[in-house]
Amino acid sequence: MKKIILILIFLNNISVFAQINTALKDTLEKMVVWDQKVAGFQPKYALNDPNREKFRDSVFTAHHDQLQKILSKHGYPGFDLVGKEGSHHFWLLVQHMDNWPDFQQKVLKAMKKQVLRKNASSGNYAYLTDRVRINSGRNQLYGTQVTYNTDSCQAIPKPTEKPESLSKRRKEVGLESIEQYLNLMTELHFKMNKDNYEKRGIKGPKLYVVK
Incomplete structure (x- = not known):
């Protein structure tokens, strides 16, 4: 009986692991590297170029287009789709979409569903809630x-x-x-x-x- 239970647990873990979209997870990770470079927040990602600010708008615009496609296809990427790190990366990228407040609001609505399922970070949801409110004058x-x-x-x-x-x-x-x-x-x-x-x-x- 114990062997059967262990096998079921093992198979269940394999099933959960298999659901992780590694391609999407890797894409988000690469996007975050560029996000941090142009934002200038992380010294380890510093882009030593006097024209860094000129790159920011083009990078954020490209990211906005890509994030819209991801949201449309997958909804908010939760832990079960891209892991905790991947889900965090998607949130971080959206935090910097201040030029598209309607998109941030749309993401917030989709994110709430995952938070209620404990499939996304409630802390990150709080940060995005504040971002949306401030950007809309509240x-x-x-x-x-x-x-x-x-x-x-x-x-x-x-x-x-x-x-x-x-x-x-x-x-x-x-x-x-x-x-x-x-x-x-x-x-x-x-x-x-x-x-x-x-x-x-x-x-x-x-x-x-x-x-």
């Missing part, structure tokens, strides 16, 4: 979109709905506390702009007290 829900007080080098959430219950909403989707998140963004911002801040006599970021 207050965000989870405090993920920030601006910076450059006089002190401190991250500040963009307008947020009912800030008194922000911590509760973040916890519900598996995000860290708002103070931890803002400190992370503050430290990253300081690191990326360290020379400019130090020239102005600011030796380090201003951090929040973590509750």
Whole structure:
């Protein structure tokens, strides 16, 4: 009996593995490399070219066209289709589609179905929710979109709905506390702009007290 159960589990795992679309997963991974190059967020992907900003629009436009085709064919790519990393990559690419807010909204709607099935990241869903809301002139829900007080080098959430219950909403989707998140963004911002801040006599970021 135990052997039968083990065989069934083994066959089930093979079935799940076989459903992973490796070609699509690889495509998304390659797209993310270029996304990060032109966005300039990851030093390891740095594109050392003075014309990097000129490439950004063309890369994002090409990605928009490709992402539309993927969404139309597969819906939102969940864990079962491209794995957790592949699903994250699709989300990351969509985050940078600010020039196409209607498309971001369409993805958000498709993503919600997968989140409810626990087949996509609820945290990523929160980030995209905030992105869509800010891009459409509404207050965000989870405090993920920030601006910076450059006089002190401190991250500040963009307008947020009912800030008194922000911590509760973040916890519900598996995000860290708002103070931890803002400190992370503050430290990253300081690191990326360290020379400019130090020239102005600011030796380090201003951090929040973590509750």
